[in-house]
Amino acid sequence: MEDILVVENVTKRFGGLVANNKVSFSMRRGEILGLIGPNGAGKTTLFNVITGVYRPDEGRVIFKGEDITGKPPHVITRKGIAKTHQIVKPFNDMTVLENAMVGALFGKRARQITIGEAKEIAYQSLELVGLAEKSEEFAVKLTLRQKKMLELARALSAEPELLLLDEVLAGLNPKEIEEALEIIKKVKEERDLSIIMIEHVMHAVMNIADRIVVLHFGWKIAEGTPEEVANNPEVITAYLGDPRYALRFVKRKGGEEDGSS
Amino acid sequence: MAGKESTLSHYLRSPTLLIIVFVILGMLVARIMGMSTLDTLMTIMYFMGIALSLNIIMGFAGYVSFGHAVFLGLGGYAYVLLVYFIKPLADLQSLGFGLGAFLVAVLAGLFAAAIAASVGAAVLRLRGAFFAIATIGLDFTALYLMKAIVPELNPEQFFGAQIILPADKIVEKDVVFNAMFLTLIILLAVNYYIRKSPFGVGLTAIKEDEDAAEVLGVPTTMFKIIAFTLAGFFTGMVGALFSLNGGGVDETLFNLGHSIDMIVMIVIGGLGTVLGPIVGSLIYFELYDLLLVHYPGVNLIILGIIVAIVVLFFPEGLIGLLRKYKVKGVRLRDLLE
Amino acid sequence: MDVSILAINLVNGLLWGIILGFAAVGLTLLWGVMKVVNLAQGEVILMGSYVAIILFAQYGLSPLIGGLVALLVGLAAGFLIYWALLHKLVGKVERITLKIEMSTLLAMFALSIALLNFYYYAFGSEPRGFGLWSIGVPFIRVLGTTIRTNILLADALALISVAVIYLFLDRTILGKSIRAVMQDAQAASLVGINPVKIKLLTTILGIGLTVFSGFMVLLFEASVTPEIAHKYAPLSFVVVVLGGLGSVVGSLVAGIIIGIIYGLSKVVVSIFNPRISDPVALSTAFIVLILILLFKPEGIFGRKR
Numbered sequence: 001m002e003d004i005l006v007v008e009n010v011t012k013r014f015g016g017l018v019a020n021n022k023v024s025f026s027m028r029r030g031e032i033l034g035l036i037g038p039n040g041a042g043k044t045t046l047f048n049v050i051t052g053v054y055r056p057d058e059g060r061v062i063f064k065g066e067d068i069t070g071k072p073p074h075v076i077t078r079k080g081i082a083k084t085h086q087i088v089k090p091f092n093d094m095t096v097l098e099n100a101m102v103g104a105l106f107g108k109r110a111r112q113i114t115i116g117e118a119k120e121i122a123y124q125s126l127e128l129v130g131l132a133e134k135s136e137e138f139a140v141k142l143t144l145r146q147k148k149m150l151e152l153a154r155a156l157s158a159e160p161e162l163l164l165l166d167e168v169l170a171g172l173n174p175k176e177i178e179e180a181l182e183i184i185k186k187v188k189e190e191r192d193l194s195i196i197m198i199e200h201v202m203h204a205v206m207n208i209a210d211r212i213v214v215l216h217f218g219w220k221i222a223e224g225t226p227e228e229v230a231n232n233p234e235v236i237t238a239y240l241g242d243p244r245y246a247l248r249f250v251k252r253k254g255g256e257e258d259g260s261s
Numbered sequence: 262m263a264g265k266e267s268t269l270s271h272y273l274r275s276p277t278l279l280i281i282v283f284v285i286l287g288m289l290v291a292r293i294m295g296m297s298t299l300d301t302l303m304t305i306m307y308f309m310g311i312a313l314s315l316n317i318i319m320g321f322a323g324y325v326s327f328g329h330a331v332f333l334g335l336g337g338y339a340y341v342l343l344v345y346f347i348k349p350l351a352d353l354q355s356l357g358f359g360l361g362a363f364l365v366a367v368l369a370g371l372f373a374a375a376i377a378a379s380v381g382a383a384v385l386r387l388r389g390a391f392f393a394i395a396t397i398g399l400d401f402t403a404l405y406l407m408k409a410i411v412p413e414l415n416p417e418q419f420f421g422a423q424i425i426l427p428a429d430k431i432v433e434k435d436v437v438f439n440a441m442f443l444t445l446i447i448l449l450a451v452n453y454y455i456r457k458s459p460f461g462v463g464l465t466a467i468k469e470d471e472d473a474a475e476v477l478g479v480p481t482t483m484f485k486i487i488a489f490t491l492a493g494f495f496t497g498m499v500g501a502l503f504s505l506n507g508g509g510v511d512e513t514l515f516n517l518g519h520s521i522d523m524i525v526m527i528v529i530g531g532l533g534t535v536l537g538p539i540v541g542s543l544i545y546f547e548l549y550d551l552l553l554v555h556y557p558g559v560n561l562i563i564l565g566i567i568v569a570i571v572v573l574f575f576p577e578g579l580i581g582l583l584r585k586y587k588v589k590g591v592r593l594r595d596l597l598e
Numbered sequence: 599m600d601v602s603i604l605a606i607n608l609v610n611g612l613l614w615g616i617i618l619g620f621a622a623v624g625l626t627l628l629w630g631v632m633k634v635v636n637l638a639q640g641e642v643i644l645m646g647s648y649v650a651i652i653l654f655a656q657y658g659l660s661p662l663i664g665g666l667v668a669l670l671v672g673l674a675a676g677f678l679i680y681w682a683l684l685h686k687l688v689g690k691v692e693r694i695t696l697k698i699e700m701s702t703l704l705a706m707f708a709l710s711i712a713l714l715n716f717y718y719y720a721f722g723s724e725p726r727g728f729g730l731w732s733i734g735v736p737f738i739r740v741l742g743t744t745i746r747t748n749i750l751l752a753d754a755l756a757l758i759s760v761a762v763i764y765l766f767l768d769r770t771i772l773g774k775s776i777r778a779v780m781q782d783a784q785a786a787s788l789v790g791i792n793p794v795k796i797k798l799l800t801t802i803l804g805i806g807l808t809v810f811s812g813f814m815v816l817l818f819e820a821s822v823t824p825e826i827a828h829k830y831a832p833l834s835f836v837v838v839v840l841g842g843l844g845s846v847v848g849s850l851v852a853g854i855i856i857g858i859i860y861g862l863s864k865v866v867v868s869i870f871n872p873r874i875s876d877p878v879a880l881s882t883a884f885i886v887l888i889l890i891l892l893f894k895p896e897g898i899f900g901r902k903r
Contacts, residue, residue: 051476077478085476087693091469093533093577102466105459106478115459138585158478325700327637327707383892389699390635391891394835398884401832405881409874471696517828521711528704558719565712572704573686 002065004029004162004194005050010059012045019045020056021218027211029161032188033196034209034226041215043198044086047164051083052076063162078110082160084151086167086198092140099139099150100125100157107158118157125156128190129183145176149183156187163187165197169204177204184208206230277456277535281449284539292438299434306441307503308546311519312526312538313448314495318488319524320532321461323468324385326489327393328400329496330519332373336497337504337514338407339369342414344430344505351430354505359439362432366440366501373497374490376403381489386482388471404515423511437506444498451491452535464488465533496523525564528571531578540579604865606743611861612854613749617811617818619853620756621830622837623763623846624808630844631780631800633694634684634702638710639834640827642805644717646672646812647822651726661728665755665813672809676802683709684801689794692784710827717824727821752817759810760850763803767846776800780844829880836887841897848899856883 006026012019019042027033035043048054050061055070062068068076082103091099100122104113113121126132129149134142139150148168155163165184169177181204188195199205205212205226212229214222222232229235288306291297311333319325343365344351350368353361376399384395411422418424455461463484466474475481504510522545529548530541548567552560575582583593621643628634636642649671650664659667683705691698730736733751737744767773778786779796787793815830816822837856841848864879890897 053476072480073475074478074480077476083476085473089470089473091466091473094465094469098462098465102462102474102477102479105462106480110478111459115457115462118459154477323696323700325703327703380888383888387891387895389696390629390633390703391839391895393637393700393703394635394839395888395891397832398836398887401828402881402884405877405884408877409881412873413871468697469695521707524704524707559715561715562712562719565708565710565715568711569683569705569708572701572708573683576701 002029003027003062004031004064005196006060006062007046007050008060008062010046010049010056010061012042012049012054012056018218020049020215022059023215023218023220024059025213025220025223027194027196029194030192031194031210032208033194034205034212035196035198035215036200036202036205036212036229037215040217042218043215044166046215047083047166047196047198050076050164051081074106077107077158077160080108080159080161081164082107082155082158082162083164084148084155084166084168086170088144088147088151090139090142090147090150092138094139095135096126096131096137096139096142096150096153097122097135100135100153103154103157104159107160109159121159122153122157125153128156128187129153130179144171145180148172148180152183152187156191159191161192161194163193163195165195165199167198167200169199169201177201181208278453280536281453281539285446285449288442299438303434303438303441303506305542305546306438306445307499308522308526308542309539310441310445310448310499311496311523312530312542312545313445313452313535314492314499315523316452316492316527316532316535316538317455317495318485318492320527320534320537321455321464321468322485322488323464323532324389324392324485324489325524326396326492327520327524328396328398328517329492329523330515330517331396331400331403332377332493332496333500333503333519334400334403334407334510334512334515335373335376335493336366336369336500337510338411338424339372339497340366340501341424341426341504341510343368345424345426346414354430354432355436359432359436359441359443362436362440362502362505363443366444366498366505369501370494370498373500374494377493378486378490381486381493385485385489400515400517400520404512407512407515421512423509425509426505431505431508434506437502441499441502441506444495444502448495449535449539451495452538456535460484460487468533525568527578528568529578531580531582531584534580534584537578537580544579602742604862607861607865608858609740609743609745609861611857611859613745613753613857614818614860615854615857616753616756616850617814617853618830618833618837618857619841619850620760621808621811621815622834622841622849622853623760624804624806624811625834626838626841626844626846626849627776627800627807628804629838631776631804632684632688632797633699634688634801635699635706635835636804636808637703637706637831638713639808640829640831641710641713641717642672642675642808643812643815643830643834644822644824644827645675645713646809647816648717648721648726648812649809650813650816651721651728651822654728654731655726661731661813661817662733665810668813669806669810673802673806675809676805677798679709679805680798680801684797685794689797692787692793710831714824714827717827721824723823723825725821725823727816727819746820748817748820752814755817756811756814759807760846763807764846772799776803777844833883836883839887839895839897840890842899843897845897845899848897852898856886859883859886 003026008024010020010023037043049056052071052073060067060069063079101118104118104121126135129152131146131149131153142150169180172180209226212226213220214229214235222229222235288302292302315329350365354365355361380399384392408422412419463479466479467481471481526541526545527538529544531537552563556563586593625636625639628636646668649668650661653659653664653667654661687698687701732748734747737746767777775791775796778791783793837849837852841852859882860879863882864875867878868875
């Protein structure tokens with residue numbers, strides 16, 4: 001199967017700080033890729049490079065065989081990459097439905113759909129994440145969990161092929177995490193998506209991801225299946241600490257604590 | 262979920278559109294029946310015109326252009342200079358029912374729009390306050406340059422930056438009314454269209470959270486430049502016809518006071534709607550006189566305090582406030598969109 | 599070209615630039631630390647001028663005492679402005695969105711409308727000043743030109759004030775906290791700096807300094823009208839953008855640069871047409887503004903954001 005995304009030697013510096021250092025990986029269509037690493041490892045920066053918010057100092061980003069490096073975010077969104085924010089950024093004084101409509105109107109089919117069609121797409125996305133009955137509420141009134149789901153619905157409304165989830169589970173309680181994981185799985189099946197997720201909730205990402213990429217101080221230090229990564233000595237010393245904990249993270253289904261650093 | 266409905270019935274059920282039509286008809290009736298003086302109607306239309314123009318960038322996109330009077334001035338000067346120096350354009354003004362004056366005003370508006378587009382392209386890449394500062398700077402630059410340039414154009418006739426149009430280069434006030442009326446109708450239509458279009462949704466997203474809008478695919482910089490250019494264009498047209506109505510221009514057209522007028526009307530009426538500026542301009546028209554008559558001297562001090570109160574406690578303005586309520590199960594929002 | 603005319607204009611530009619730079623210090627602090635652009639900058643400057651004028655004209659107090667009182671009034675005004683206008687908008691927020699930024703602009707704009715019209719109401723539009731008052735001799739001769747001693751006094755006060763502020767921000771704990779918030783508000787609150795306290799303090803300091811600068815503006819201009827707000831406010835914005843948000847030294851240097859650009863362009867334009875030299879020279883300052891925003895929006899002393 002073709003690679004939907006190839007990240008090649010991406011380096012991004014902020015002044016003296018190197019946030020991403022020659023990071024390379026590729027992912028196949030239909031994969032769920034976990035992106036993990038301690039705080040400040042450069043995960044969100046990498047998302048911002050992929051979505052065009054930052055232009056990398058070196059390296060290339062190739063999406064579906066096309067070099068999209070340094071293209072502006074709105075162009076990249078239209079090509080089929082959507083992202084949710086780590087810190088939720090709802091359009092507070094717009095309704096939930098209108099929020100999702102923005103995604104539809106400026107997503108994959110930007111300039112080709114009417115307001116009416118955008119409404120339908122938006123509503124379907126809201127149904128998918130379980131927010132349909134809130135569609136006429138103002139976004140400011142939602143709970144954190146609902147705001148996170150709204151982020152997801154907005155991104156889905158753009159009808160992406162590649163979805164980037166930035167800590168979608170952070171701040172949710174264990175039950176909400178389970179629900180959110182179910183939604184992500186469902187969404188992936190129904191929309192035939194490829195997903196990269198940044199996650200600190202370790203057992204969750206270890207369970208859902210097909211493969212894991214580990215960043216540490218901007219470098220990629222490991223890549224592989226959850227089992228391989230959890231047993232990689234470098235990862236364990238850099239990030240997971242004690243190998244026994246690492247294994248437990250992999251094996252446990254829906255625990256009561258997360259493995260964030 | 263509501264299915265597709267015919268566009269016509271959709272528009273017919275829109276109360277906003279009905280109110281707009283009502284306002285337009287009201288003015289026409291008042292004019293024909295002679296219920297208001299021409300000057301009063303012109304003033305109302307002028308207020309409504311500048312409020313609806315600024316609304317495109319300030320109301321929808323949330324970018325406040327604090328020096329927006331610059332486009333009033335540029336439009337006014339462009340118009341007056343065009344008809345002063347170019348005879349065919351002066352003659353064109355008398356073309357039927359104000360259409361001629363309207364066309365020359367379009368030219369003046371295009372000049373203002375060109376300045377807006379180039380300054381916008383330069384500074385709208387930046388966020389927030391820089392834009393506000395740049396428009397203030399632009400206003401003063403234009404003012405100083407007009408003071409410097411205008412007297413040189415015709416040293417015998419022009420007193421400072423003031424230009425008075427000779428009698429053979431102006432038209433009857435009736436004709437100006439018609440041209441302004443036409444401009445206002447177009448301006449209402451443009452505002453209404455933006456409110457209902459993807460463009461308007463994109464602008465509102467920018468206002469709410471520009472970073473999120475950009476990542477969701479809204480071409481933020483381009484949208485802001487287009488909105489600012491449109492706002493400059495229409496403000497320029499209104500400035501042009503306002504000057505024609507007064508028979509000339511002087512540098513007071515660049516005064517901060519005009520920027521205050523526009524901003525206060527939108528703040529009071531409510532950002533991001535079509536009705537906001539309409540209602541805001543009508544309230545402001547009354548409020549301004551009321552304060553002037555009852556509290557001469559301190560009227561503008563009170564106005565400043567009122568604006569502060571609105572900004573702090575009712576940031577959505579009147580229409581924005583009403584939008585949040587329900588009356589007998591009917592959401593006012595549905596009526597006011 | 600007569601060299602002495604050039605020299606006179608350059609010296610005047612320099613002397614004025616120092617005042618301009620100091621007048622913008624409060625603005626740059628407010629903008630840099632709180633992301634609040636004081637659109638009432640010109641009116642706040644005038645507050646200092648008018649306080650000193652009232653004390654001089656009504657109560658016969660020496661302008662030097664008036665200047666000190668102006669500073670105190672300014673600090674009090676900063677306290678009031680924070681609690682009446684700014685706290686509700688920015689006091690508790692961590693991320694300043696466009697919407698919040700525009701609300702603060704509008705709130706300060708409302709203040710400027712009220713203050714400006716209060717000045718017109720209370721003081722009229724005639725020029726007001728200290729009349730013939732000066733310390734020591736009214737004029738001295740420097741480099742073949744006469745300079746009013748009041749201008750030198752104003753410049754000396756401005757330079758001393760900038761130095762004091764610089765040391766305060768650089769050496770004291772409080773000053774360091776302010777700079778920390780300026781660089782990263784979230785990180786600062788993580789290490790235990792109370793953001794509300796810093797915001798309040800910055801407003802008091804920023805408004806206080808701006809009001810104080812009004813005293814120097816008055817000494818420099820000899821007399822003021824409410825209209826002068828519209829000259830100093832936009833120029834202050836240019837100075838802050840050129841100097842870099844939050845940079846006190848940048849503000850001073852940028853003020854001097856703008857003053858000298860003004861002096862130079864005035865000379866150049868008067869070669870062609872003396873009548874229009876003043877308006878054209880003023881507009882060059884704003885053309886500089888547009889150019890900086892275009893090519894170096896972080897300013898000459900600012901850090902890239």
